[in-house]
Amino acid sequence: MRQGYCKLTGVVLRRYETNEGDIRLYVFFRDCGPLWVVAPGAARGRRRFGGATEPLIWGYFGCYRSPNQLYLREVEVKEDHWGIRTKPNKLERAMIWARLLVKYLLPAHPCNDVLVIFYDSLYLLERDVEEGLVEWRFLYRWTKRWGLAPDISRCASCGKKLVKACWDEDVLLCERCHPKNGEAISCEILRELITVVMLSRKNLVEWTQKKKSKANYALYNEKLKNILERSLT
Template identity: 45%
Template structure:
């Protein structure tokens, strides 16, 4: 709150969490451009004829009109720019989007501006809306997030000795060559599988969506690999 001047202002962003009190008050955990994640209050907005309606639901992107008081931010209005309505009609993909929102809640510190991550989140939701597997979208989202923070695993060279990788095995924090990895541990990657996880991370979004929805990647352990990236986020948070 120290960085926000008292008074009215507007900010682009999205809601990550929505909490309603028994008294009918509404609290939103917003992810705002230039501000980062922050709680805002809307007293009485969740009772009777609900103020804001569906505009105050998680995953909706818009321009938020806010008032900064001495100790709290208050929500005045929401100008919806993208409601991801098609995504909301796909339960599996919607759960994937909410899982990404939870990662931001858990691992991005409050009041920590990260405009790159806000943009990344938007396009991850768009990819889910386009029908891409939630596990593959999560991998792309997490790897690019870690890349912004400078801790993403390298696909091209061994994390220990720096040798070029043809095939690999996941070690403690990245991809290891056959000489540096311990057989039977981590996740094993053939050359083809390694190239697929690389493609999923670095392709342009248009090509990424076309590839993942029209072809079937051979690599299947996306969920296990995502757990490894979440571990890196957890380590960074400490």
């Protein structure tokens, strides 16, 4: 990024105020990846941005790039996800996702595909799709992009198409290959997991309005989070 003024598109993942009265934002930018942005004196009212510096704000960020720092000059809010902010459970879930992005994304490393997945997930969360289901979609699509997600259509051992499956560490195995003490996934649940990942967000909203989820998403989401955690070691 060259020195001087620039206008970037992104979403605020983290915000905190310094003892000097500055506001520091960790913003996930399109084409630039996550970067720290400083708004000098903004916490003392020297420069007012209102709610535009809150986490989950999407917008255009007018910045000045010095040799060592990116400074915030203006923000044009495009999406505030008010439907999430007014519901504590949804807000907590969205902030969990934001913290995962802060933890696992490389600073200044472009990752536009994950940015799109994050927006897609917030869109679904705001439309009252079940939180655990949306988190499965978010985590699976993310880990799939990074080559970490388990194949949920074929056995990791013999390669045959899965009808019923079993988790074995970080992979899914068929009935023939999995250990007897494994965590079994029925045919119906397996189809649901695949459907949630594959449908467009519009079709997924319609699908969830007609069908009640039966999958144990808390368990499956934890497995995907463990895969992300191990990817750093």
